[in-house]
Amino acid sequence: MSIIEERRTEVRAQEITYQIAVATRTDDDRAEPTPRVMITLEAGGPGGEPVAEGSLDLDVAVAATVADLVADGLLSATGAGRGPRRRSAGRPAQQGRPWNEELDAELENRWIAGESVAEIASYFERTPGGIRARLPRVGCDPENPGCYLPVPPSRRTDLDGAEPS
Known part of the structure; x- marks a missing residue:
C-alpha cells in the first residue's frame, strides 16, 4: 500500500471533538494498483470519552456517492443530520441557475x-x-x-x- 495523499482535521461541534483523516492510496499488491480512499473517524465527548470511531475503505469511484449517502440519508434518518434542506419542494426548477x-x-x-x-x-x-x-x-x-x-x-x-x- 502506498499513500498518495493524506489530510487530517479536527472539528469541535457542540461538546464533541471529531478527528477525521482521509487518505488516498493504492494497493500495490494487486496486478493493477487501484486508487482507494480510507476515511477514519474518532470522536470524543467533553471528558475525552469515545463517542464514535470507525473507518471506511472505498474505491475512489464511489467515494463521492458514499459521502452523499452518509450526509443525506444516514444522518438525517437518525435526526442528527444537517437538518431540513433549504431547497423546498415548491421551488421553481430553474431558480438560481445561470442565464445565457x-x-x-x-x-x-x-x-x-x-x-x-x-x-x-x-x-x-x-x-x-x-x-x-x-x-x-x-x-x-x-x-x-x-x-x-x-x-x-x-x-x-x-x-x-x-x-x-
Whole structure:
C-alpha cells in the first residue's frame, strides 16, 4: 500500500471533538494498483470519552456517492443530520441557475410584448423576484411593463448624433 495523499482535521461541534483523516492510496499488491480512499473517524465527548470511531475503505469511484449517502440519508434518518434542506419542494426548477444570451433575449422579448412578471416567471420556471432582478440587466424597466430603461444623461446624444461635451 502506498499513500498518495493524506489530510487530517479536527472539528469541535457542540461538546464533541471529531478527528477525521482521509487518505488516498493504492494497493500495490494487486496486478493493477487501484486508487482507494480510507476515511477514519474518532470522536470524543467533553471528558475525552469515545463517542464514535470507525473507518471506511472505498474505491475512489464511489467515494463521492458514499459521502452523499452518509450526509443525506444516514444522518438525517437518525435526526442528527444537517437538518431540513433549504431547497423546498415548491421551488421553481430553474431558480438560481445561470442565464445565457438566448434566455436574456427571450426575457426581453416577452417583457416588451407586455407579459406580466408572473407569466414570465412561470415560463422560465423562476421566481418573480428573480425575473424583476434580471430585467434591468437586459435593459428593461421592471417598474414599467413593456418598457425599456431610459438612457442615462451621460450616454445621451444630441440630435446630430454627437455625444455631449
